[in-house]
Amino acid sequence: MEPTIRVDGLSKRFRIYHQRSETLKEVLVDRRRSRFEEFWAVNDISLEINEGETFGIIGANGSGKSTLLKCVAGILVPDRGKVSVKGRMASLLEVGAGFHPDYSGRENIYLNGAILGLPRRYINSVIDEIVGFAELEQFIDNPVRNYSSGMYTRLGFSIAIHMDPDVLLIDEVLAVGDEAFQRRCMDHIESMRREGRTLLFVSHAADTVRKLCDRCLWIEHGSQRLAGDTDTVVDGYIGEVNRRELEALQASASELGGSEPGWMGVRLGSVEFAGSDGEVNSVTTGGELTVRIAYESPSAIRGARFRVSFYPAGQAVLLSVQTDDGDLGDRLLPAAGTVTLSVPSAPFLDGVYGTKVEIEDIASGRSYVEIDRPQSFRVQGAGRHEVGMALVGHHWEVPSLDPTSVNV
Numbered sequence: 001m002e003p004t005i006r007v008d009g010l011s012k013r014f015r016i017y018h019q020r021s022e023t024l025k026e027v028l029v030d031r032r033r034s035r036f037e038e039f040w041a042v043n044d045i046s047l048e049i050n051e052g053e054t055f056g057i058i059g060a061n062g063s064g065k066s067t068l069l070k071c072v073a074g075i076l077v078p079d080r081g082k083v084s085v086k087g088r089m090a091s092l093l094e095v096g097a098g099f100h101p102d103y104s105g106r107e108n109i110y111l112n113g114a115i116l117g118l119p120r121r122y123i124n125s126v127i128d129e130i131v132g133f134a135e136l137e138q139f140i141d142n143p144v145r146n147y148s149s150g151m152y153t154r155l156g157f158s159i160a161i162h163m164d165p166d167v168l169l170i171d172e173v174l175a176v177g178d179e180a181f182q183r184r185c186m187d188h189i190e191s192m193r194r195e196g197r198t199l200l201f202v203s204h205a206a207d208t209v210r211k212l213c214d215r216c217l218w219i220e221h222g223s224q225r226l227a228g229d230t231d232t233v234v235d236g237y238i239g240e241v242n243r244r245e246l247e248a249l250q251a252s253a254s255e256l257g258g259s260e261p262g263w264m265g266v267r268l269g270s271v272e273f274a275g276s277d278g279e280v281n282s283v284t285t286g287g288e289l290t291v292r293i294a295y296e297s298p299s300a301i302r303g304a305r306f307r308v309s310f311y312p313a314g315q316a317v318l319l320s321v322q323t324d325d326g327d328l329g330d331r332l333l334p335a336a337g338t339v340t341l342s343v344p345s346a347p348f349l350d351g352v353y354g355t356k357v358e359i360e361d362i363a364s365g366r367s368y369v370e371i372d373r374p375q376s377f378r379v380q381g382a383g384r385h386e387v388g389m390a391l392v393g394h395h396w397e398v399p400s401l402d403p404t405s406v407n408v
Ligand SMILES: Nc1ncnc2c1ncn2[C@@H]1O[C@H](COP(=O)(O)OP(=O)(O)OP(=O)(O)O)[C@@H](O)[C@H]1O
Pocket: 014, 015, 016, 041, 059, 060, 061, 062, 063, 064, 065, 066, 067, 068
């Protein structure tokens, strides 16, 4: 059977213009030198998507996902290769694309219907549902130029799904909607899948892609990097993102020289995070984490407390631990040394964690020195299915029915 979407050796080229300030002489002399370069935003991509399949496209910013989708939608003409699509196609490609800013939401619904070749009486029969799904009852007669980006997206998505499409193309945009709207979109997309419609889906949300897509394509610099089973492709992509991030973290770790001297000249030297296999800045959920904190002081220090705080990317502190005051209250510490914090089972889920390291005087509570985010470390979830930031020990009890006791 013919696939619903077939993309064959598709390539799309764009020009990058150089903005050079030139003198008249340069312009005259250099006349023939081109003022732009060409590059392939999509390079030799082939795909076959069958009826009823949900297909995902993933890749870094600028890798060519939207360009590919626009070629499939017929908005861009490919420079090489072919695209064929069977059936009625609706698309949601960019926030506000396909809307006339001066028309009201209602007028835009009719306009979109007309573009897709749907009779006016069909639109009449679904317009209340479109407006209702978008929850735009109050605003539907206002010009869409006054809509927020979330409102644009709601209207665009609602129109697209109510146009009875056989094929639906969605480019990321859903991320603009609020949580409640996104959930309703996901539910709706699920029901469209069940009805056997074909979906082509670009998203940066790995979880969404895993949940929705039967198969996936990962593109990198316009070319196919990996295609096939969703989990394999998403794992490959995430693995690569993690590897790059870790390399960057490790490169910056080697440049760290500790803090400036603080109160009483106490300073922090290197702060090192290591996972169970000793790998720097890379920790596995539930695995060992060791933090080594080197400090220096002009003389011995009496009664100092050490504290390490962990911050998930961009968030408030998740966990802060400190040395035991009773134990250290009167202890004399050597002028230079290393304090080691061992966490036998790191409670952190997949992500990047920043840290803050502090040394303070127990008696007065005064801070000797602190460094905020001396460096970050990467936690690999290693295929765990918990969601969130912290892992807690847990177990489930699930009832089980003895099959022999069931009357079928
Ligand atoms: N009309 C255009 N003219 C020139 N260059 C363009 C045009 N549209 C896209 N590009 C370039 O093509 C490349 C691919 O862009 P594209 O929008 O397809 O990326 P993307 O994978 O969708 O990225 P993102 O994840 O940020 O949405 C980028 O380098 C972009 O700058």
